[in-house]
Structures are given as C-alpha cells and as structure tokens.
Amino acid sequence: MPCYEGSCHCGAVTFRIDAEIDELTTCDCSLCRRRNALMTKVHESELVILGGQDLLSIYVWNTNRAKHFFCSRCGVYTFHRKRAAPDH
Incomplete structure (x- = not known):
C-alpha cells in the first residue's frame, strides 16, 4: 500500500x-x-498524525459535523472531516 506524507507550511503539523x-x-x-x-x-484509520497534534486548531460551522483542521502556528489547512462522511 502506498504511503504519503505531508505537513503544514511551517512543518509543525506532520501526517501520513x-x-x-x-x-x-x-x-x-x-x-x-x-x-x-x-x-x-x-x-480516518488511514490518516496518522505524526507530530503537532496539540497545535491543530479546528474550524466548525453550521451542523458542527464538518471539521476543518489548521496549524495554529502558520494557519495552513491540513485536512478535514466531511459532514457527509465524518469518519473520513
């Protein structure tokens, strides 16, 4: 299975x-x-937060089901949970 790694702009939040x-x-x-x-x-079981979980900020609106995660240091959006599929 392929493995992809990513991060926010400042590198504080890393994930795979x-x-x-x-x-x-x-x-x-x-x-x-x-x-x-x-x-x-x-x-969600295929997403692993490698570092900076404590630095994530969450933006929630409307039904409070969709959640967008941002690095609290650089402000870069890293990933989200969809309203229609909150476990993805």
Missing part, C-alpha cells in the same frame, strides 16, 4: 496517509473554494 489515492476532488464550500483545495477521501 496509508491509502491508495485513486481520485482527487474539489469541494464547493466557501472555505475550500477560496483555497482551490484538492482533496482525496480516506478513512
């Missing part, structure tokens, strides 16, 4: 995805549209 990435999508919510974010859907 242990999953096959076979589709990239864009979201049309106001937050993602402004960032022109590309994303893939993986189960």
